[in-house]
Amino acid sequence: MERxxxxxxxxxxxxxxxxxxxxxxxxxxxxxxxxxxxxxxxSRMAVENARKSVAKILNAHPAEIFFTSGGTESSNTAITxxxxxxxxxxxxxxxxxxxxxxxxxxxxxxxxxxxxSYVKLLPNGHIDLADLESxxxxxxxxxxxxxxxxxxxxxxxxxxxEVGKLCKAYNAIFHSDTVQTVGHFPFDLRNTPVHFITGAxxxxxxxxxxxxxxxxxNVKIKPYVHGGSQERNMRAGTENLYGIxxxxxxxxxxxxxxxxxxxxxxxxxxxxxxxLKKHIKGVSFxxxxxxxxxxxxxxxxxxxxxxxxxILFNMDINNICVSGGSACTSGADQxxxxxxxxxxxxxxxxxxxxxxxxxxxxxxxMVVEKLKELI
Numbered sequence: 571m572e573r574x575x576x577x578x579x580x581x582x583x584x585x586x587x588x589x590x591x592x593x594x595x596x597x598x599x600x601x602x603x604x605x606x607x608x609x610x611x612x613s614r615m616a617v618e619n620a621r622k623s624v625a626k627i628l629n630a631h632p633a634e635i636f637f638t639s640g641g642t643e644s645s646n647t648a649i650t651x652x653x654x655x656x657x658x659x660x661x662x663x664x665x666x667x668x669x670x671x672x673x674x675x676x677x678x679x680x681x682x683x684x685x686x687s688y689v690k691l692l693p694n695g696h697i698d699l700a701d702l703e704s705x706x707x708x709x710x711x712x713x714x715x716x717x718x719x720x721x722x723x724x725x726x727x728x729x730x731x732e733v734g735k736l737c738k739a740y741n742a743i744f745h746s747d748t749v750q751t752v753g754h755f756p757f758d759l760r761n762t763p764v765h766f767i768t769g770a771x772x773x774x775x776x777x778x779x780x781x782x783x784x785x786x787x788n789v790k791i792k793p794y795v796h797g798g799s800q801e802r803n804m805r806a807g808t809e810n811l812y813g814i815x816x817x818x819x820x821x822x823x824x825x826x827x828x829x830x831x832x833x834x835x836x837x838x839x840x841x842x843x844x845x846l847k848k849h850i851k852g853v854s855f856x857x858x859x860x861x862x863x864x865x866x867x868x869x870x871x872x873x874x875x876x877x878x879x880x881i882l883f884n885m886d887i888n889n890i891c892v893s894g895g896s897a898c899t900s901g902a903d904q905x906x907x908x909x910x911x912x913x914x915x916x917x918x919x920x921x922x923x924x925x926x927x928x929x930x931x932x933x934x935x936m937v938v939e940k941l942k943e944l945i
Contacts, residue, residue, distance in 0.1 A: 573889045574933045579722050579750065579867050579924035580893060584816075585775040591819040592777065595812035603809050604800065613811050620818035627825050628752075630759040630784055636801050637814045640781035641749035641770040642670040643794075647783055647805075648745045648766035649674045649716055651791035653684045658714035658743050660685045662705050664697060666723075666908045671716050671747055685711065695726045695857040695912040702733065706740040713742040719767070720750040723908040723922055724857030725867030727751075734763030743789070749773060750864060752782065753824040754832070765789050769821075771813065775926070776820030780813030831927045836865035838925045838934060845938045846870060850945060856913050856920065866925050869909070871918040878919045878945045885921075888940050893922050 575583070595616060601609030603617050617637070625632040638644045649671065652658045661675045661684045679686035687709075690701040697717060706713055715737050720727045730746055737744040745766040748757075752767070753774025759767070766789075769782035785791065785804075797806035824831075839859075846853045856869035872878050882894050894906060909920045923937075 573891065574929075574937060575891045576923045576925065576929065576933075576937065577891045577893050578926040578929075579773070579864075579922065581772045581778065582775045582926055583928065584777060585820060585823060587823060588776055588816045588820045592812040592816040595815050599811075603811060604798075613809075616811065617809055617814050620814045623818045624782065624821055627821055628757040628759050628784065629761070631787055633802070634759070634784055634787050636783045636785060636804050637809065637817070638781040638783050638805060639779055639810070640772075641668070641747065641768045642781075644766075644768035644781050644783035645670040645716075645745070645747055646674050647791075647794040648768070648785070649714065650678065650794060652714040652716075652743045652745060652766075653678050655791045656714075656743055656789065657712050658684065659711035660687065660709045660713045662687045662689060662702065662709075662713055662715045662742075664689050664691065664717055665911045666691065666695065666721055667716065667718055668722055668747055668749070671718065672907075675716065684714070689717070691912060693912070694861070695721065695724050695908075696862070697728055697733075699729075699732060699736070703736055706736060706742060709740075713737075713740065714745065715742050716745040716747070718747040718750070720748075720754075720864045720867075721857065721908060722750050722867070723906055724869045724912065725750075725859065725864035726857045727862045727864060729862070730762060730764060738763050749781075750867075753821055754828075754864070754866065756825070756828065759784060759786075769817075771817040771820055774820050774824040777813050777816040780810050780817045782817065827927070832865055834927060835925050835929075838929055838931065839865060839868050841931055842868055842923060842925075842934045842938070845934060846941070849938055849942055854918070856909065868923045868925075869920060870923065871909075871913065871915070871920045872941075872945055874917045874919050875945065881919055881921060881941075881944055884944050885937075885940065890937055890940060894920060
């Protein structure tokens with residue numbers, strides 16, 4: 571059986587056109603972007619053109635766009651800088667953030683650098699905005715609010731404008747982990763009240779190991795990585811030249827095809843929901859799958875039986891790639907901190923299906939057939 575890949579929230583396949591755009595920088599155009607001779611200047615041009623392209627797509631200023639190694643580095647940089655450079659002594663976050671955020675805020679809290687509050691969640695996994703406002707209102711210290719735009723496991727989406735407005739009203743710094751939405755939704759950063767957002771090339775058919783940190787021009791922070799003047803003195807280290815070129819190309823392609831691809835992928839998700847409801851007794855969906863939600867993610871809980879406990883393992887044997895929570899924690903088999911927070915039902919087994927433009931309805935039919943056997 572052909573492999574069926576339904577774990578696109580973990581990573582996506584590299585587009586052939588993206589690889590083509592990257593190839594010259596892996597072969598002939600190998601100059602160091604910081605070198606002054608023409609070889610280096612060509613590379614520098616490639617980086618700056620990528621920056622302009624990304625800035626234009628996100629409606630930001632090129633000077634607000636910094637290239638990093640990925641979403642994890644971007645979030646670490648922003649959160650740490652908010653505390654150490656911007657005077658935020660109180661962090662407000664949620665228990666369902668990606669570990670790149672959660673582990674960073676816990677580190678700063680345990681290190682005695684900031685107080686830490688977790689905002690309440692509504693039963694459907696959305697952030698309780700009334701609770702967020704009351705924490706902001708009661709805080710004596712300047713706050714950093716760090717809440718993800720779309721959850722990587724259940725797909726719930728935050729109203730980034732509402733949260734941004736609250737942060738503005740209480741003079742708080744707002745960082746949003748937008749790794750699951752950059753390349754999947756249009757952004758208009760000039761008209762979005764947010765100080766930091768993040769991106770990762772491999773979530774939208776770009777290369778791994780390259781990411782984005784947007785730093786609003788009104789915010790001045792110090793570098794997180796020291797040792798060179800790259801990225802306008804903000805991130806030392808020779809630029810990931812071909813990664814940056816690939817990131818920009820992938821974002822351009824995702825943006826151009828957004829309407830058509832998002833519609834197609836959403837139809838696949840709805841089709842899978844219908845098929846699962848039709849064929850599998852006791853199936854339920856986590857989060858808010860028909861409301862404010864990522865069109866590419868479907869979190870499904872199946873009744874726990876002796877058979878279904880082995881579901882991920884058995885799907886793998888059958889050449890179907892899915893995950894239990896997020897890929898980042900799958901090695902540490904503690905189950906998912908996100909699912910525990912919103913649906914702590916020991917009689918259910920949770921599987922995340924995440925789709926891309928390459929998936930098809932026949933693949934979903936095959937997966938549902940397999941699930942019927944396995945449950």
